[in-house]
Amino acid sequence: MLLLHLDMTKSVMRALYGKSTSLNLSSRKIKVVPTCISRLTNLKILLLNNNSISSLPAELLALQHSLTKLYLYSNRITAVPPDVIRGLQNLVVLNLNHNQIQRLPPEIKSLSRLRHLSVLDNKLEEVPVELGHLTSLTEINLTSNNLSWLPQQLYQCKELTKLHVARNKLTCLPEGIGALAKLQVLDVAGNKLSVFPVEFHLLALGELYYEGNRFVRCEPMASVRDAQVLTLKELAARFVLREDRYRSSRVHMMLPHYPTLTALLADGNCCALCLDPFLATWVECVRFISLKKDMKMRSSKTIPVRALLCSYKCLNTDGHSYYAVATR
Numbered sequence: 635m636l637l638l639h640l641d642m643t644k645s646v647m648r649a650l651y652g653k654s655t656s657l658n659l660s661s662r663k664i665k666v667v668p669t670c671i672s673r674l675t676n677l678k679i680l681l682l683n684n685n686s687i688s689s690l691p692a693e694l695l696a697l698q699h700s701l702t703k704l705y706l707y708s709n710r711i712t713a714v715p716p717d718v719i720r721g722l723q724n725l726v727v728l729n730l731n732h733n734q735i736q737r738l739p740p741e742i743k744s745l746s747r748l749r750h751l752s753v754l755d756n757k758l759e760e761v762p763v764e765l766g767h768l769t770s771l772t773e774i775n776l777t778s779n780n781l782s783w784l785p786q787q788l789y790q791c792k793e794l795t796k797l798h799v800a801r802n803k804l805t806c807l808p809e810g811i812g813a814l815a816k817l818q819v820l821d822v823a824g825n826k827l828s829v830f831p832v833e834f835h836l837l838a839l840g841e842l843y844y845e846g847n848r849f850v851r852c853e854p855m856a857s858v859r860d861a862q863v864l865t866l867k868e869l870a871a872r873f874v875l876r877e878d879r880y881r882s883s884r885v886h887m888m889l890p891h892y893p894t895l896t897a898l899l900a901d902g903n904c905c906a907l908c909l910d911p912f913l914a915t916w917v918e919c920v921r922f923i924s925l926k927k928d929m930k931m932r933s934s935k936t937i938p939v940r941a942l943l944c945s946y947k948c949l950n951t952d953g954h955s956y957y958a959v960a961t962r
């Protein structure tokens with residue numbers, strides 16, 4: 635049976651050799667990619683989907699200067715060898731859907747021209763931070779994996795228009811999502827999210843899918859808060875952060891000479907209400923954003939978006955729409 639398929643493959647390639655730039659070897663029960671494929675050095679598009687391949691084949695390296703689209707969905711791939719992925723630097727489309735991949739190697743950063751990455755329905759437990767190097771990416775599909783977190787470096791992919799991470803185990807989205815200014819479609823349905831990250835409502839999304847999460851609900855309740863006592867470190871940090879805002883201040887001029895302190899203060903944030911800075915102590919709040927009114931979307935529903943306030947003093951001020959989050 636295998637011989638029959640190899641014969642067929644060889645004949646297909648004899649016919650194509652030097653002429654065609656695409657080759658369809660889908661649904662041929664292929665377990666091992668025939669070595670003669672390496673002679674097709676003009677090949678741009680290769681379909682190897684719906685076979686029984688177990689690893690990204692090293693034979694692909696011979697096509698590294700020409701291959702731009704590679705379809706390997708519906709195979710039995712468990713491993714993505716670093717040496718092979720590193721060599722496929724001209725890929726624009728990589729489709730690995732419906733396999734059993736647990737891990738993408740950091741060497742994926744070599745695919746600097748990649749625009750579409752799809753690893754739907756695999757067994758990924760994490761994605762490498764090096765994904766942030768793929769700044770040409772416009773679409774990522776990581777639906778139906780076992781991801782419990784996403785790297786913040788993902789937001790370096792500023793050309794991203796579609797991000798699908800539905801049906802994973804995400805408990806939060808990293809902060810800084812505002813960097814994805816071109817994002818049009820976000821699918822986070824079927825995760826364990828409780829809030830959307832800070833400033834989420836500033837994204838100009840066209841489509842948002844978020845059903846099946848664990849979002850906080852708006853059930854106001856009375857609570858008594860003890861007076862807040864800030865640590866000396868927090869008080870000092872707030873003072874320095876505040877002073878640093880003034881170009882003429884001594885703090886602003888001296889800070890560049892203290893790189894450790896500068897690095898520490900880089901985690902500083904500012905109050906959503908009074909805009910005063912803080913470092914490591916804040917009041918965790920949400921604001922319920924109307925998809926229609928605030929985000930110009932069709933849905934009339936509201937979503938909880940994370941917001942940080944500097945103090946209970948701010949929280950207790952009248953006339954704002956921030957709610958402190960209670961855990962039960």
Ligand SMILES: [Zn+2]
Pocket residue numbers: 905906907908909910943944945948
């Ligand atoms: Zn404040």
